[in-house]
Amino acid sequence: MNMTYKNIPGGVCAAKGFKAYGIHAGFRKNTAKLDLAMILADRVCNAAGVYTKNKVFAAPVGVTREHLKGGKARVVICNSGNANACTPDGYDTANACCKAVADMVGCAETEVIVSSTGVIGQSLPTEPLFNTLPALYASLEASENGADLAANAIMTTDTQKKELDISYEYAGKTISLGGMCKGSGMIHPNMGTMLGYITTDCSISSGMLQKALSAAIVDTFNMVSVDGDTSTNDTVCVMASGYAENEEITADGEAYDAFYGALLHLCTLMASAIAADGEGATKFLKCHVYGFSDKEGARVLAKSVIGSSLVKTAIFGSDANWGRVICALGYSGVDFDTAKVDIAFSSPAGTIDVCKDGAQLQFDEDIAKKILLEKDIVIECGMNCGSEEATALGCDLSYEYVHINGDYRS
């Protein structure tokens, strides 16, 4: 199916039936930084989520996973500045927040999606939320730019807020999807990789919504790597209000395919935004592995390259050091014929072939430099043994990454 997606304004409020807002509640000392976001649906939504695969996961991840087993949600509450992970009272705190929010908006506790992001291992105080919840709730209605504020409030070391939104037409109905996400450190291919919230007015059952989300993350959020670390708090959730008034999607078919295509497109935009804003990133880096014998192998190969510190520093230095690329393919654990590998670097400034049949090609270093001085770099790895492909998303490794993470808690 060839769909056309229209970019629309509104972030998580782009789809019908959602309000959002963000405030400074006091989880952070810096009063200029918003730290509490809410997304409220006008009515109970079908909902789905995917979560970190880290053995150590934060209390709000455990609580949200349990809540979404029912497939319903009404509201998202998310603080930044504290991860509510690895503390003795984590679950009590997360549950107390859910109860307060449920009481305020008038829904069941199990209809609350709760998330936290920030430092691990410090108890999350509840006062900031309790004290500011009435004001936050009151602000939802009047706000013109609530989605912006919400997207701002979930940022940690992100340098840009991330709001994406698209719509498509199907069977005479306009269906919209909006998303906001955060994440620039502790990002690695192993599930959600960060916090992401998607809202849609599509009418779709919880089961099909979960199916679509679980499939969409595989080649989007799961293909992002900033630093190889998988967070304790990763969560991606989607809520569907049904206000588009399309016939409810309850099974596979053309309508599902159309929705899935749109969701996949939105997730790709969101994952790219996260990769491009990786901690300390100066360049957005893709690794495209093509012509391989199986899909999963292509994914693993691409992720091995995008995760290599040596490849990332070479790209930071605009150095066409393709030896580090083939080396990273080599230690990925995937079997392939090294004598068939072709490697090229490309960017808006052009493409240069640097390796053919696993061995060096003569190439012009000045041209290579010019290509690699651009901000959007693609490493092309042709494996010449099939037709499967995969693309991993990441960024370079800069001095600034070290600076940001050398003293994050201060």
Place this chain on the structure above:
Amino acid sequence: MNMTYKNIPGGVCAAKGFKAYGIHAGFRKNTAKLDLAMILADRVCNAAGVYTKNKVFAAPVGVTREHLKGGKARVVICNSGNANACTPDGYDTANACCKAVADMVGCAETEVIVSSTGVIGQSLPTEPLFNTLPALYASLEASENGADLAANAIMTTDTQKKELDISYEYAGKTISLGGMCKGSGMIHPNMGTMLGYITTDCSISSGMLQKALSAAIVDTFNMVSVDGDTSTNDTVCVMASGYAENEEITADGEAYDAFYGALLHLCTLMASAIAADGEGATKFLKCHVYGFSDKEGARVLAKSVIGSSLVKTAIFGSDANWGRVICALGYSGVDFDTAKVDIAFSSPAGTIDVCKDGAQLQFDEDIAKKILLEKDIVIECGMNCGSEEATALGCDLSYEYVHINGDYRS
């Protein structure tokens, strides 16, 4: 067996029967940097080797692996500045070097151990070796400090040459072992992790020598991680001249155990020297996982922590961010009970407990800072479910790592 090891001088010439030398042959442009090393045994030695597990391995690795299938070696030849990896003529070049060396010293080509280290993907010129081999060979005899020069010649981004040497007494004989190694980038737990050469005058069969080396690397070289990248050229070789005149070790038993203990001790010293001199390292970092249910699981957990970019940057910043430690344990893929994990940081300035039963402990940040400002840091992870332990070796991640690798080829 409780053995006492004596530190002795001499590096790879500490054991009887070995000469060594290093020169500037011209593999590098900088004439002040030595780039060709030779270790020559007085007679044919029993020998053993272990090699990179990277699917992409350099030609000299393939050649040396083939040669050592015979279990015999007489001479090591190693250049720095060029890895002789991923070039169409790699094997021809490596074989030509072996032939020239064999002709010069009067041994079989299969008794030559050949290695290269440096940039991947550029053809290795043979002229530097052909032109300087006679002078190199002639210098072996007269030299007082040949082992030093050889250890210097194999360095790449290493800031210090690495020579280690010990002896022990057994059954009335003094048995010596000497080693030199290099490696500070592209270091990761998956085999040899770098170049290492060990010489000994112990009389031991090739089979038992291989057994001892293969076992010794598991908890030493394989537990080192600087940047998560596994090189195409990693090789560790050992040659045993037999000049100690002990009864030849041909089977398990007390004599083997004594030799194995000494080899393990030497490999630990060598691996620690590599970790401490990791590219851009300002601190030597160990992660000690103890009280775990199985040995291999303990190794994987320790390596996951030592390999985390976020842990490494936190240590660089002297920041007691233990949340990143438990997070790295969590994504290791090893199953454990998060509610039983204890974490402490220690250094010459003291020890501080920061996590108990998987949750935060109140601790004094000033004391933690003082401990982490030291150069030798140990992260202690108590898993409280058994008696197995493992230690991984690494270093912090600094601005200098990015600087070194941003433009390595220039």
